[in-house]
Amino acid sequence: MKKVMYVLILTLIMVSGFVYANLEANSQKTKKQIQKPLSAAEKNAAMKKWEATPDGIMYKKWENSPEAKKVFAAEDKIWKNITDYTNMDGVVTSLSLPAGSRLGFGLMVRINNENYIITFDAEKSQLEQLRSLKVNDRITIKSRNISHAPKYSYPIISCEYLERDKKVIFKRIHRKGGC
Numbered sequence: 001m002k003k004v005m006y007v008l009i010l011t012l013i014m015v016s017g018f019v020y021a022n023l024e025a026n027s028q029k030t031k032k033q034i035q036k037p038l039s040a041a042e043k044n045a046a047m048k049k050w051e052a053t054p055d056g057i058m059y060k061k062w063e064n065s066p067e068a069k070k071v072f073a074a075e076d077k078i079w080k081n082i083t084d085y086t087n088m089d090g091v092v093t094s095l096s097l098p099a100g101s102r103l104g105f106g107l108m109v110r111i112n113n114e115n116y117i118i119t120f121d122a123e124k125s126q127l128e129q130l131r132s133l134k135v136n137d138r139i140t141i142k143s144r145n146i147s148h149a150p151k152y153s154y155p156i157i158s159c160e161y162l163e164r165d166k167k168v169i170f171k172r173i174h175r176k177g178g179c
Helices: 002-033 040-051 054-063 066-084 124-131
Strands: 088-094 106-111 114-120 138-147 156-164 167-171
Touching: 040 054, 054 066, 066 114, 066 138, 106 138, 124 167
Parallel strands: 114 156
Antiparallel strands: 088 106, 088 138, 106 114, 138 156, 156 167
16 A cells, blocks of 8 residues: 555656646746847848848849839839728729749739739638629729739739729738737
């Protein structure tokens, strides 16, 4: 009987030791992962460091090119609509993105006499309605985000809402637990 008690106590001590060691290891990992936000000086230093890399040099060169100036001018034309989250009327000009793009499903749309790439964060159930769009369809778009990249000759609009003929074709579904 005494031997059984000793064995049970010994196993209890060993198991609690493993659990304690595992908890301590996990708490050290989380402490390392939490970082405080960078100060303005640190951000500027990091930006200067990035600008010295080949990617940074290429971006700076693109930023000063006539092609980039055209992209920035097109962004400026719809900037107020983006910040105010208001309707933008456009016409579908192409059902495919430029060759070599890696933006997922998207369209080319003309808004205010400028071409834009429209991308969608769509689920499979929403793609069927989006695929029903045709060239020259008049659409209304709402978005909160516009971006650009040296790889593309057009600004990139992340669509959150799209309607055709007063019918909603796409409305972005916000992910739970995310930003």
